[in-house]
Amino acid sequence: MKDFASLFAALDETNKTNEKVRVLKEYFISVSDEDKIHTLALFTGRKPKRQINSSLVKLWAIEMANIPQWLFEESYQVVGDLGETIALLLPETTGRQDRSLGEWIAEINNLNTLTEEERKQWLQQSWSVMDQQERFVFNKILTGSFRVGVSQNLIIKALSEISGLEQSTLTHRIMGNWDPLTFSFYDLLQEKDASDDISRPYPFCLAYAIQETSDQSKTAEEMEEALGDPGNWQAEWKWDGIRAQAIHRDGNIFIWTRGEDLATGKFPELHPFLSALPEGTVLDGEAICFENGKPMPFNVLQTRIGRKNLTKKILAESPMAFIAYDCLEFAGDDIRSMPLRHRRQMLERLHEHSAFQDTFRLSPIVPFESWQQLYDLRLRARENQAEGFMLKKKDSVYQTGRKRGDWWKWKIDPLSVDAVMIYAQKGHGRRADLYTDYTFAVWDGDKLVAFAKAYSGLTDQEIKQVDNYVKRNTLEKFGPVRTVTPALVFEIGFEGINRSSRHKSGVALRFPRILRWRHDKKIEDADTIDTLRAML
Amino acid sequence: MANPLLQFNDKGIYCAAGDFYIDPWKPVDFAVITHAHSDHARGGHKHYLSHHLSRGVLKYRLGEIQLETAGYDEAIYRNGVRISFHPAGHIIGSAQVRVEHKGAVWVVSGDYKTEDDGISVPFEPVKCHTFISECTFGMPVYKWKPPQEVHDDINIWWKRNSEEGRATFIAGYSLGKAQRILQHLDQSIGKVFLHGVIANTHEALESDGIRLPPASRLTPDTNREEVRKGIIICPPSAIGSPWMRKVQPFSFGYCSGWMTLRGARRRMAADRGFVLSDHADWSGLIKAIDATQCECVCLTHGYTASFVRYLRERGYNAHEAHTYYGEEDEPAELVHETGQPADIFLTAESGGNNPDRVLKGEDIQAGDQTGRPAL
Ligand SMILES: [Zn+2]
Ligand SMILES: [Zn+2]
Numbered sequence: 001m002k003d004f005a006s007l008f009a010a011l012d013e014t015n016k017t018n019e020k021v022r023v024l025k026e027y028f029i030s031v032s033d034e035d036k037i038h039t040l041a042l043f044t045g046r047k048p049k050r051q052i053n054s055s056l057v058k059l060w061a062i063e064m065a066n067i068p069q070w071l072f073e074e075s076y077q078v079v080g081d082l083g084e085t086i087a088l089l090l091p092e093t094t095g096r097q098d099r100s101l102g103e104w105i106a107e108i109n110n111l112n113t114l115t116e117e118e119r120k121q122w123l124q125q126s127w128s129v130m131d132q133q134e135r136f137v138f139n140k141i142l143t144g145s146f147r148v149g150v151s152q153n154l155i156i157k158a159l160s161e162i163s164g165l166e167q168s169t170l171t172h173r174i175m176g177n178w179d180p181l182t183f184s185f186y187d188l189l190q191e192k193d194a195s196d197d198i199s200r201p202y203p204f205c206l207a208y209a210i211q212e213t214s215d216q217s218k219t220a221e222e223m224e225e226a227l228g229d230p231g232n233w234q235a236e237w238k239w240d241g242i243r244a245q246a247i248h249r250d251g252n253i254f255i256w257t258r259g260e261d262l263a264t265g266k267f268p269e270l271h272p273f274l275s276a277l278p279e280g281t282v283l284d285g286e287a288i289c290f291e292n293g294k295p296m297p298f299n300v301l302q303t304r305i306g307r308k309n310l311t312k313k314i315l316a317e318s319p320m321a322f323i324a325y326d327c328l329e330f331a332g333d334d335i336r337s338m339p340l341r342h343r344r345q346m347l348e349r350l351h352e353h354s355a356f357q358d359t360f361r362l363s364p365i366v367p368f369e370s371w372q373q374l375y376d377l378r379l380r381a382r383e384n385q386a387e388g389f390m391l392k393k394k395d396s397v398y399q400t401g402r403k404r405g406d407w408w409k410w411k412i413d414p415l416s417v418d419a420v421m422i423y424a425q426k427g428h429g430r431r432a433d434l435y436t437d438y439t440f441a442v443w444d445g446d447k448l449v450a451f452a453k454a455y456s457g458l459t460d461q462e463i464k465q466v467d468n469y470v471k472r473n474t475l476e477k478f479g480p481v482r483t484v485t486p487a488l489v490f491e492i493g494f495e496g497i498n499r500s501s502r503h504k505s506g507v508a509l510r511f512p513r514i515l516r517w518r519h520d521k522k523i524e525d526a527d528t529i530d531t532l533r534a535m536l
Numbered sequence: 537m538a539n540p541l542l543q544f545n546d547k548g549i550y551c552a553a554g555d556f557y558i559d560p561w562k563p564v565d566f567a568v569i570t571h572a573h574s575d576h577a578r579g580g581h582k583h584y585l586s587h588h589l590s591r592g593v594l595k596y597r598l599g600e601i602q603l604e605t606a607g608y609d610e611a612i613y614r615n616g617v618r619i620s621f622h623p624a625g626h627i628i629g630s631a632q633v634r635v636e637h638k639g640a641v642w643v644v645s646g647d648y649k650t651e652d653d654g655i656s657v658p659f660e661p662v663k664c665h666t667f668i669s670e671c672t673f674g675m676p677v678y679k680w681k682p683p684q685e686v687h688d689d690i691n692i693w694w695k696r697n698s699e700e701g702r703a704t705f706i707a708g709y710s711l712g713k714a715q716r717i718l719q720h721l722d723q724s725i726g727k728v729f730l731h732g733v734i735a736n737t738h739e740a741l742e743s744d745g746i747r748l749p750p751a752s753r754l755t756p757d758t759n760r761e762e763v764r765k766g767i768i769i770c771p772p773s774a775i776g777s778p779w780m781r782k783v784q785p786f787s788f789g790y791c792s793g794w795m796t797l798r799g800a801r802r803r804m805a806a807d808r809g810f811v812l813s814d815h816a817d818w819s820g821l822i823k824a825i826d827a828t829q830c831e832c833v834c835l836t837h838g839y840t841a842s843f844v845r846y847l848r849e850r851g852y853n854a855h856e857a858h859t860y861y862g863e864e865d866e867p868a869e870l871v872h873e874t875g876q877p878a879d880i881f882l883t884a885e886s887g888g889n890n891p892d893r894v895l896k897g898e899d900i901q902a903g904d905q906t907g908r909p910a911l
Contacts, residue, residue, distance in 0.1 A: 012798065012801065012802065013801075013806075013807060013808060013809075014807055065676070067676055068846075068849065070845070071676060071842065071846060074675070074839075074842045075675055075676055075677045078675050078677060078797075078839070079677055079797055079799070080797075080799055081798070081799075084797070084798055085677065088676075088677040088679070088796065089676055089677060136798075427799075428799070432797055432799035432800065433794065433797065433799060433800050433803075434803075460803075477841065
């Protein structure tokens with residue numbers, strides 16, 4: 001645990017990629033294989049099951065820190081992270097511990113055999129022998145909120161350098177459904193084919209965005225210059241669903257969403273088509289709500305995903321389909337290294353033979369002769385319930401992760417309005433001491449009505465200026481929120497807009513973000529609620 | 537009921553009986569200054585009264601001002617009101633201001649810390665009826681380690697950099713933190729260099745008779761090899777300057793109480809964050825307030841609302857005061873208001889009596905004297 005805590009601190013302290021890899025290698029070389037695999041599990045989001053809920057952890061920490069509860073809450077507001085707040089508030093350590101990461105995780109996993117009183121004793125006793133950094137990472141593991149600011153690529157790189165295995169091999173092996181209690185570091189290093197874990201998905205290939213701002217979209221000429229002959233490219237609509245991989249192997253089906261969540265149970269409508277596909281098939285595509293042959297707005301899907309139980313009503317209101325656009329495994333063979341045009345043929349063959357074409361759909365190829373033609377078509381993306389185009393090179397292999405060059409997403413201009421900032425709240429994590437989360441309003445008659453919260457989009461420099469403004473122009477404080485004198489105008493972009501009875505403004509935006517700070521505008525120049533309504 | 541001895545008005549902390557202000561933020565006739573940091577010592581007043589050891593820096597930062605100085609515990613009278621300075625332990629020359637009139641005793645703390653930094657006269661509690669205290673770090677998450685541990689960490693880090701062929705940059709306020717860092721560096725590791733603004737500040741302190749450990753001003757002619765093995769003390773505004781990038785490879789450390797929080801450390805993107813503050817931590821504040829045996833506390837700087845509530849629960853008559861101190865004191869240092877990295881070779885000439893230049897990025901006041909930001 002000591003090594004793991006200092007690894008975490010060392011990774012936090014450097015921004016240099018090489019340095020991070022060096023630190024990771026040093027760590028992996030020095031700890032036991034058991035700790036190696038636990039570390040890998042934690043760093044790839046495979047957290048141990050939470051055995052004590054956070055409110056009890058909090059309660060017992062408050063008791064041990066001997067401060068009033070409100071002061072704990074306010075400290076939490078300042079720090080922005082529960083595990084860190086507790087680590088900072090507990091009294092000085094009174095001992096030391098030498099248990100390994102694996103031993104601590106085993107203790108955490110055994111907590112379900114203890115009574116509540118025993119858990120409390122165990123927890124306070126554990127805290128009292130740890131230093132601040134140990135307490136911090138321990139709290140993160142315990143509360144199931146462990147996250148690390150190191151990309152999986154760096155971990156893979158470090159492991160690849162100490163094991164001699166290819167990075168792509170390792171990337172694939174650490175995907176899927178493994179558990180550090182049954183999958184050992186030895187297993188990781190053994191040459192085995194994918195069949196040892198039949199659920200294992202492939203790493204998703206990700207696209208780069210064609211960079212545009214709302215007032216400067218790429219012209220057809222610029223596209224020609226950047227991507228060359230349109231004949232080399234395949235265009236598909238960019239669907240507004242959830243990216244997913246559908247797997248049928250050995251009589252079992254699995255559906256993985258991006259971010260590596262196994263979500264088979266969330267999509268019962270997709271099970272029949274998937275089970276009917278030949279064994280040894282893996283498809284890449286989009287899970288999306290579909291009705292009368294047309295995709296439904298994203299918020300229908302979002303509502304459904306948010307529900308714990310899929311009631312009959314929900315199934316009826318948000319029927320699912322799968323829009324397939326790639327085939328990664330065919331007849332049990334990994335075909336990712338074949339050119340896209342061949343993979344597409346195989347996908348079309350599978351589709352042709354499917355008896356479930358209403359739930360198993362093909363992402364149609366949009367024919368185009370020139371970039372100008374595609375440019376014009378893109379303006380009509382919304383009529384097709386799409387967010388723009390995906391452009392894929394016809395001779396490209398299926399890459400691991402985000403590689404520049406072969407896949408591009410070309411979105412339609414974002415919707416946008418000019419709005420006034422009226423509330424500010426401190427950020428979390430990296431920005432816990434700055435006001436970074438803002439609420440924006442537009443005019444409704446002579447009143448400003450809040451319609452969106454956004455935080456991303458400003459430069460660090462701008463954030464500091466806004467933060468300074470907020471501190472100097474606070475009208476009222478409500479807990480962590482400050483009401484500020486309305487004066488600053490920002491252009492807010494968003495992906496979609498829906499009617500909403502829950503919001504005062506009557507509208508709900510999807511993915512609102514700050515496009516830029518309009519220094520040139522006064523609050524009177526901001527848009528009105530009617531502008532938003534017109535976009536519905 | 538008689539008027540309170542000190543009142544907060546739109547210009548600062550005012551003593552009507554003696555007709556003077558303490559650390560005013562708008563121009564006044566007579567300003568008593570607790571210490572030379574820019575949020576406490578502003579330009580434009582007719583007369584200044586400060587501790588002897590603030591003279592050099594005040595003149596360096598504010599130019600030719602009409603300044604009278606006094607020692608600790610020395611009584612100065614204005615209209616029959618007794619004024620005296622008492623050690624605040626914040627930076628060299630920092631003082632608490634005690635004001636006494638017709639039996640009422642008030643103390644304005646200015647900024648203070650309770651541990652001995654080895655460079656300024658240590659804090660001494662002063663008994664009073666009303667204590668106007670800062671509470672920059674008035675949250676229980678702020679707990680300082682013994683400073684010697686931090687200085688040891690700094691030396692170990694520097695030594696390792698030097699052995700591995702990396703230059704070492706360490707950033708902190710030019711007034712206060714820089715001297716404190718310098719005082720505790722292990723000079724057997726290598727040479728110590730100073731950014732121009734800090735070298736100027738040191739000259740100003742030395743003009744008041746302060747003796748500081750040896751360190752040389754960094755100039756374009758400084759031997760690069762020595763720089764690589766040495767340590768450069770610089771203000772935060774120098775971080776990211778083109779010259780600094782030329783000294784590749786380097787490691788950059790940042791000293792501040794805000795480095796307690798992981799979020800702040802990550803935002804600074806420093807290689808090392810050292811938790812070293814010239815303000816009192818949570819328990820330091822409580823101890824200091826208790827020691828005054830005061831009946832009433834007014835809080836300025838920082839987490840005033842929470843701290844007031846906590847003190848009230850402990851039985852104090854506590855109030856929040858709205859001032860223009862502090863809020864951007866250290867955090868502003870994290871911030872480079874101008875976005876322009878300062879030239880690390882800032883020389884005495886360009887520093888000189890031009891406060892804009894000298895104060896760039898450090899202890900900075902955004903916008904005009906009313907505290908409105910220049911947006
Ligand atoms: Zn100060
Ligand atoms: Zn201050």
